[in-house]
Amino acid sequence: MTSPLVQRLLACVQQAQDPVVKACYMAELACYWARTGEFDKAEELRAELRQGFGDGRNVRVSILIMCLEALLAYFRELSPSARDRMARAALLSTASQDPSLISLTSAWMAHIDFNLNKFDSMASAIESCLSKMPLNDGSVDCRISLVLGDAFLFSGLISSSNMWYQRARAAAAKIGDQAAIGALTYNRAALHVAGARLKHISDPLPSSDITLVQVEVQSAINYQAIAQLQSLDHLLQSAHVGVMVLLSQWNEALPVITKVLESSKIPENAAQRTLLEVDLALSLASLGNTSRAVQIVTSLQDSVIDTFSADDRALIWHSALRIGEVCGLSERLSYYKYKIDFALREHRDIVQTLCTLLRPFEKGNAL
Known part of the structure; x- marks a missing residue:
């Protein structure tokens, strides 16, 4: 299509x-x-x-x-x-x-900086974009609204997130930008999966909450198929893996993880690749292949993982902890717990800072 x-x-x-x-x-x-x-x-x-x-x-x-x-x-x-x-x-x-070029480039700078956790410069780019954006520029409106929807969702401010996502969807629908709608459905699903996994570290989630996340991921996958968009497939499958880990569906997760890792779409030393590798090890350990699981988890490189965002680090080390518990790596458990606690504290501080930066855009009053 x-x-x-x-x-x-x-x-x-x-x-x-x-x-x-x-x-x-x-x-x-x-x-x-x-x-x-x-x-x-x-x-x-x-x-x-x-x-x-x-x-x-x-x-x-x-x-x-x-x-x-x-x-x-x-x-x-x-x-x-x-x-x-x-x-x-x-x-x-x-x-x-040129206001149209300033708003366009600022919107993309905000997008890139959000994904790099450069939140101060992201907020500056958002302000620049919104102050210069022409009234009839649906493409820029869609892009900056999507960034704000993502940022508010990452911060746990659901009401503001939904408001900006609705604005992004309306702008995308008006100009016929199926790729933007696909990105919106994926981003929401992926952020909900990551958020659920982070919460699961401290308190096991009720199955009803996991089911809601599962439905959202499947909806995103369905939209990509209907719109014939392939660029997000490996990312959607990674989100699907996250749901299966939450549900302890190890037999189902194993082939999906293997297929995504064998693709050439994930850059080396990317957080996505490391998380998939450690989730692969967790699946193997849970299915009884402890020797291969231990081989993977003990080969994790701290120097690489330390370059990842705090939320990614927390998820990686939590899977490592679960592997250690299953495989009897008692001498490593306290270290894994320390790495998890450190990452979670850093993540909470980051979210608090981001909430402050987003306050001017919380009710759309920057428009």
């Missing part, structure tokens, strides 16, 4: 007579394909745009090319260069004094 937004952009590219106008539509189309994982298509347009406008003859096109290159680096490999490239685009947008 071709997204209505893609259909419109393809028509605009075909009909455009002005080279600059055509290039802007091409860049917007390529950015969409970068978001959906259609990297070959996006790269082809990037090369064409570079060939025609690589000399910087048009500031707007140059900035849009930089946005495209940042999104390719981000969605293809979560490269650190993505933030640098988008930051440069944002700087040039400010210099150009």
Whole structure:
């Protein structure tokens, strides 16, 4: 199913007579394909745009090319260069004094910084975006609303999260951006899974709560299938694994984890990969393959895990603790507990700080 937004952009590219106008539509189309994982298509347009406008003859096109290159680096490999490239685009947008470009690049900076836990700069980017956003720019409205929905949900402020998610969904539906709706359904599901697993560390969740999270993950998977979006598949399957871990469905989890780990879509040294590996070990240990489980858990590299966010670290070390309990690694249990407690304390401090930063946007009063 071709997204209505893609259909419109393809028509605009075909009909455009002005080279600059055509290039802007091409860049917007390529950015969409970068978001959906259609990297070959996006790269082809990037090369064409570079060939025609690589000399910087048009500031707007140059900035849009930089946005495209940042999104390719981000969605293809979560490269650190993505933030640098988008930051440069944002700087040039400010210099150009173009409100539409300032709001666009600020929205993406907020998105990237939220996922990097750079919350101070995220809040600044949100403020910049909302102060410059044109009233009729549904794409930017959708992006910044989605970031705010995610940030409020991560902070546990459900009412404000729902308000911004509803705004994001309305904006995405209006412009026919199926990829944004897919991202929204995935983000909500993944954040709910992570939140449930964090709560489960201290207090076992009732089965009814886990069922609600399970339904949300399945709804996100169903939407991706209906809209024929593949770019989030490995992330959705990771969220599915999180639900199966909560339900202790080890036989079901094992093949799913193995398939995701064997794919080439997860960067090395990513928190997602390490969590899947330790969940694989927990599944193996729970099914009686303790020797392989011990081999995996004892090979965990603290120096790598310490670079992850506090919530990811807490989940990784909690699975390690459960493996240690099943496999009789009594000499390591106190260490795992220490790492969990340290990560949880840090996570609570981060959430408290984030709640303060988000306060100006809590009721949408920044609009």
